[in-house]
Amino acid sequence: MELIPRPCFGTLQEFAFLKPETLDGELPIVMDFLNRCPVSSLPIKSYILVKQFLTRHAEPTRYANYRVYVERLLLWCILEAKKPLTDLSEADVQGFMGFCAAPPDSWVANSSGRRFTPAKLRSAVRFNPNWRPFCHNKASGDEVSMAYVAGRGGLGMQMSVVASFFQELYCDDLITINPAQRLHAAGFYAQSLPAHTGANIFNDEEFAALMLTLQDMADQNIKYERTLLMLATVYYLRLQSSEIDSLGGDLTISALGLMRDGTYDLVEDKFPGRWAWKIHPEFVTTYVNRYRQRLGRQFIPYERDQTLLLGKVRGNGSICSGQARLIFRAVCRTVIERLTSSGYVVSPNSALRTASLLWLRETSLHHAARTMGMDEVIRLVRKSNAETAFQRYFAWRD
Incomplete structure (x- = not known):
């Protein structure tokens, strides 16, 4: 039976x-x-x-x-x-x-x-x-x-x-x-991914324009390598403004540890939520390696490289969240200027005109929700309960 x-x-x-x-x-x-x-x-x-x-x-x-x-x-x-x-x-x-x-x-x-x-x-x-x-x-x-x-x-x-x-x-x-x-x-069983209008994120075209412009700026002037690494760090580590201030002085290249699934994590005990950062390998292969090569640090092993991911352009120590916001806004203005000079019309409602530094983190988490499991994304959010994370990054798709 x-x-x-x-x-x-x-x-x-x-x-x-x-x-x-x-x-x-x-x-x-x-x-x-x-x-x-x-x-x-x-x-x-x-x-x-x-x-x-x-x-x-x-x-x-x-x-x-x-x-x-x-x-x-x-x-x-x-x-x-x-x-x-x-x-x-x-x-x-x-x-x-x-x-x-x-x-x-x-x-x-x-x-x-x-x-x-x-x-x-x-x-x-x-x-x-x-x-x-x-x-x-x-x-x-x-x-x-x-x-x-x-x-x-x-x-x-x-x-x-x-x-x-x-x-x-x-x-x-x-x-x-x-x-x-x-x-x-x-994404065989994922819902189609419409443009999300209820959260402060960059759409795919805006985010691509931001990162490509940053790389072009760094190619032309090495001083922007620090800016590129800083904003990539905020995006790939999904940092809140408060975490820039509280963790910036400890976020070094040596803290990045390779996991067996190919992702990276912060291996130092002092980081809250250790083993739950799940940093995409693209961050290391594209941005960290680029910075190390341009600054002549590629011969130093990762575990001994004490370069700050959020270091100041001049002087010692890490950048504060206020400085990071000013730099981010300056980069957005440059992106708008370059797009305009190339003949593109940047909408008055474009995220490039209205975005705050927080939008980098929100964009990263929405990108993660496209390919990662709900539980993984919930752990990445940090300082938020499961219900809030679910509503923000998954429920809107229904």
Whole structure:
């Protein structure tokens, strides 16, 4: 008899009592369901891996969102694919995403509801027979749609959480390849990316003009190499103005450490959120290496190069946020002048006329949200909760 997909995880408060590494305290009804699943899927092992993933995201808002998407993956894996999560290939992930786009009726509920029936004793808890991993959206007039239709925003979130889950397995050396990484990076399931009008960011053309003009200025006059490196640092490290003041004196080239996934991170303990900066390798290969070569420092090993990323053009020490803002505005004016002299009409509403230094950080985070998982972007934001980060960089796409 075909098994009906059942919920595996309760509320955040209930989940908090579970042990990540063991099966102590599990609901008997959940264990009975898992024990009846195909043995080839190693359901208990896969369940524990998902539970450990959710443990790392057991906080309000994030837990509820992640539970929906990763539980679907778990149930599909043990009931449809009938293989362990650690054995899934890229083709399997594609198959799962296709399943999510049009799940069978037996996986779709007419309306949302409780996962479990309430009971005083855990042994008496039962599944809500009407619960399913997917739920119909209400059409106009409160009529239930005849067929489940997955939206692009929902598929994008599903892909993002799946990629984050497999990335954690990869970082824990439980798999050798993240089967979702290439699909997620390619944006196969991401929503189309319209120009965002609700946040202070540069569009792609404006940002390209800014960086190309800066490089041209540095090519013509070596003194602008420092300006180019400074603004690239603000963009790639996603620095707030307060962080320029508080961290600038410690942000040296020697602090950049190469990670095994090819990105860079700040390896010094003094940086808050260590191992969560995830700096694109383009920053080092294009901007840091350029500066080192132009200033004759390419022969000094990275780990011994004490050059400040935010150093002053003249004198010692790091630049302050006020100076950085003035330099940034001067560069924007130069970009406008060069574009105008080349025959381009720069709109009065162009970001080049109205932008503040903060726009570099916001633009960088929006660019990151195109290719990175939601959890990775949330960690990059710093000094913001998960709900705010989700609303700013992901929810607007729906």
